Amino acid sequence: MTRTTGRRPTVALAAGALAIFGTLASDALAQAKPLKIGQLSDMSGIVRDLSGPGTNVAMTMAIEDFGGTVLGRPIQLLNGDHLNKPDVGLGMARKWYDEDVTAIFDIGITTVALGMQELSKNKDKLVIYLSTASSDLTGAKCSPNGIHWTYNNYSQALGVVNQLMKQKHDSWYFMTVDYGYGVNVERDTTAMVKKAGGTILGSTKHPFDTTDFSSDLLKSQASGAKVVALATTTAHAANIVKQADEFGIRPKQQLAALSLTLHDTKAMGLKTAQGLLETAPFYWDQNDQTRAFSKRYFDRFGKMPNMIQASAYGAVMHYLNAVKAAGTDDTAAVNKKMRETPINDFMTHNGSIRPDGRVMRQMYVFEVKKPEESKGEWDLYKQVAEIAPEDAFAPADPSVCPLAK
Template sequence: MFKISRDGVAKTTPARRLVLAGAMLLAGYLFTGAAGAQGSGPLKIGVLNDMSGVVVDLSGPGSVVAAKLAIEDFGGKVLGRSIELVEGDHLNKPDTGLTMARQWYDSGVRAVFDIGITTVALGMQDLAREKDRIVVYGSSASSDLTGKNCSPNGIHWTYNTYVQSLGAIKGALDAGGKSWYFITVDYSYGKNVQRDATAIIEAGGGKVIGSTTHPFTTTDFSSQLLQAQASKADVIALATTTAHAAAMIKQADEFGIRAKGQKLAALSLVLNDVKAMGLRSAQDLLTTEAFYWDQNDETRKFANRYKQRFNKMPNMIQASMYGAVSHYLKAVAAAGTDDTSAVLAKMKSTPINDFMTQSGTIREDGRVVRDFYIFRVKKPAESKNEWDLYTQVAKIPAAQAFPPADKQVCPLVK
């Protein structure tokens, strides 16, 4: 195939040149493939949510701040590559959100975080699988994300429509609330909340005697509240978004609903809603969350850093985005690649431990399982400062916080 010249330089025959050319092409292909899987520029990740609409305070720019803190604490680089964060506002519109996410994935974004509104979240499950990328849900609550719409590429990080209802429902049942009436936001999220909450109510011996819906865009709930009042139900369950629930509670007090003996069960309140309502309106309401800024030294340390950047204390969603981004970056470093399958495998096999979550796990259906807590909103006289809003009344162990993974509805469950 080849022979050595007198000066020691190899001379190739035509056949040898053909073999060498083929080998060089193969090597070039393998190198390009490896580089394409790993990437040579910045590692790109994105935060996509409602940055300007009705639930902007639930996550919004605050989630971006938390993600940036996570990147900074990681050192700003992974596998020798800088980490680039992109952010986007889906305006609570599925077409807008999914078009933006598709463009991000096509431009090299490896993982998208947060999301929010259910209609965008459910579409993201299919898109991430199609593009072989990762999506991690922070402010999306629909339990269908780990049920009939489960995906190997989606991780449901923070909470869902089941666990967020537990504390308020348990408190109202324990206080003698037997009959229930729902006011439900009229889209898929509200239907999920009502479905999951009804199961908890009935398991606890309660009975749902009626329901009504409200449009996502409304700010006037007088018609729905008057129907609920006329039902004579012991408890009016607010199966709606956090921002809607806060406004609804204030309007309910204008009608004297609580003063006349009916209880309100707000199934989706978080810290920023309580702050916006004020303790006079929110006092003694129960909320179920995985994080409160004043729980311990570690939560206070993070919260105070966050407040220096954003001038507000973080709620559960915003705090969880720090943990989600950190866990993803650790998985990339441990896997030695940004390849989707390798990173997902590492994320799911590694326990989650940070200021918010201890010994958390990711189930095969994509559900992050962790402890939750039931908090009571303080009375005005109990509060020592503007962010001193909660008292912890109970802990829900991880094993009790979520129903078991269901192989009847999610094919990922074996």
């Protein structure tokens, strides 16, 4: 009895010490300088569904799964809407970098992205592109501080070109959005078609803010091309497909929606989108790992993730693991660690970052199902081809990018 009574003060003191230690640790964490990262994206405009709020959800999930802290510091996620305007986007990014944001993710529109290459280098911070497609980011505009994470316009077009050329659809006409991204898509796709023995019969350009494509569709119809290639953004492509059906373009001519993504397909519906092709590194129903992540994401956001939103999770995880491994948020140290560490997550297997900033990953070609083939609301695609990393992306070119080796 005496021995038992004698232990009680010791136990009480230990419990009290633990409580005090826990409080102090909690207070220290609260007072620690946060590690700040940012998502800069179109949050309210024409391509918000490509990334936008959905990408923010995926980035938040990654931070939570990582534990919310790194190197004893809370992880803080900032979010900004660049409104698809370079001055707005670059002004916000400059302010963030000056306020100790270490890495900015996503970006999207090419005009903002190209400016981010210079800004991140000048500020010695990182930028990781998720929804930006321009291959110039690892070409003429490459930067040691930029990582092109998810895809690019070359990889996105390649699978579509390969499949259609196999089917002898060898004459092409382009409907191109009149800004940097569209120019890149038409340029790179033209080279692919010609290399495969096809011909280009013409092209038209439309403004970024247009919604009426009737004139361009009539010209593409008159060209007699077997393929009408849509070298434009995801939102434009969805509208063009709908209007093309009003003109009766299909089935006489094939539509190649070179920027198609899952949310476009869902918005159009299978009756309209059936038969279209998408090249992407991810589809939610590929395997048990993709389904497990996508179910968690759906429970949070009410939609299945597209390739951009899924890739955001892996990009944030890879960055935070690099900070942890480097033992610092110093840009050079973290950049080095990211580039020397293989990328492995539910959608990427042994991915790597080339010296020019291009993430090398497997790509897949998906065909939109016919309505009668679908077994549910989000059962939209079937996989028809696989493209190895070394084939999915154009080789690094030292004559264009001095970082290429």
